[in-house]
Amino acid sequence: MLFKVGLAALTVYAQTSSTECGAITQVSGNVSEECQDDYCYRVQFSCPAGSTPSHLNTFKCKKGVWHPALGANEVISCIENDIDCNYNQLPSITEGVVANCNDAGCTYSCENGMEPTTTGASCDRQFGLWNLTGANSSRKIRCPKAPKEPKHQMRAADKCGEFTGFDENTVEEVDCDKKYCTYQCKEGLHHITSSIAKCTNGGGWKLEGNVQFIRCFGLENTWHESWKRKDGIYRPPFQCDPDRIRxxxxxxxxxxxxxxxxxxxxxxxxxxxDTTRCINHRGIWSEEWFDC
Known part of the structure; x- marks a missing residue:
């Protein structure tokens, strides 16, 4: 199978046919095959500018079989690029609303722990239009006022309940009661998003830096550490949702x-x-699940 390298006219023969798995033949003519190692046991596919492969995976040759396996009628082809949504067309937010946005969309919450009129915004990339979710999506995103608590009702600290907003795979709980919890990273990890959780007067849990979830990371140059903005919104240099990488x-x-x-x-x-690729105009990872 042939593929072109970069913009040059040079034609290079891919070496999948020399592997024990044999050549990958279920590929349309405008798709290029690219070896990812010296012996072509790892293969990815690319398309001409303006389109994306229908299969984003890295194909791996294992024990004589290509993984993932293609169905009998499946063909790897090129799909036209999707349309990005304009973030300036999102509804404005009012006081008390917390926006957590990345290049895949936004989620909204209220500082007082209640539910906003719009809870999320996702991009319909077929038309480049925003889909809003919530009880009453409108031009402005608002938070309802928390009802005043009668004196005879329980204290706010008793209403917060158990705090569960942390990643059990990377974070250890040091101490926790109804009002205050502390956390630390598991061995081999560092940079915790918040080391404490406090129960507020409104009956909701509040973390450091207005983050929504407690987790730890492995290196200083992860997406969370390197591309964090002062306003708390993360802008990694890719269009995919980093939270999908588990x-x-x-x-x-x-x-x-x-x-x-x-x-x-x-x-x-x-x-x-390992490595993974983000196809930016589609907002989709080539691989999302890894054995850690």
Whole structure:
């Protein structure tokens, strides 16, 4: 199978046919096959500018079989790029609303622990339009006022309930009661998003820096550490949702060619174990689950 390298006219033969798995043949003519190692046991596919492969995975040759396996009628083809949404067209927020946005969309919450009129915004990339979710989505996102608590009712600290907003895979609970909890990173990890959780007068849990969740990371140059803005909104150099990468962290993310693809190292407990790619105009990872 042939593929072109960069913008040059040079044609290079991929070596999948020389592997024990044989050549990958279920590929349309405008898709390029690219070996990811010296012996072509790891293969990815690319498309001409303006389109994206229908299969974003890294195909791996294992024991004579390509994984993931293609169905009998499946063909790897090129799909036209989707349309990005304009963040300036999102509804404005009012006082008391907390916005947590990344390049995949936004989620909204209230400082007083109640539910806002709009709880989330996701991009319909087929048309480049925002889909809003919530009880009463409108031009402005508002939070209802918390009802005043009669004196005979229980204290706010008794209403918060058990705090569960932390990643049990990376974070250890040091001490916790109805009003105050402390946390630390598990061995091999560092940079905790918040080391404490406090029960507020409104009956909700509050973390340091207005973050929404407690987790730890493996390296200083993960997406969370390197691309954190002062306003608490994370802008990684890719269009995919980093929260979809479970149990591991991302590091050393670099844009390839015109920025259509960003490749990141996958880190587990401080060690690089694999790579994953973000197809930026589709907001989809080539791989999301890893053994850590």
């Amino acid at each position: 149990h591991v962290t991302l590091a050393d993310c670099e844009n390839e060619d015109d920025g259509a693809v960003t490749q990141c190292n996958v880190v587990c407990k401080g060690k690089v174990i």
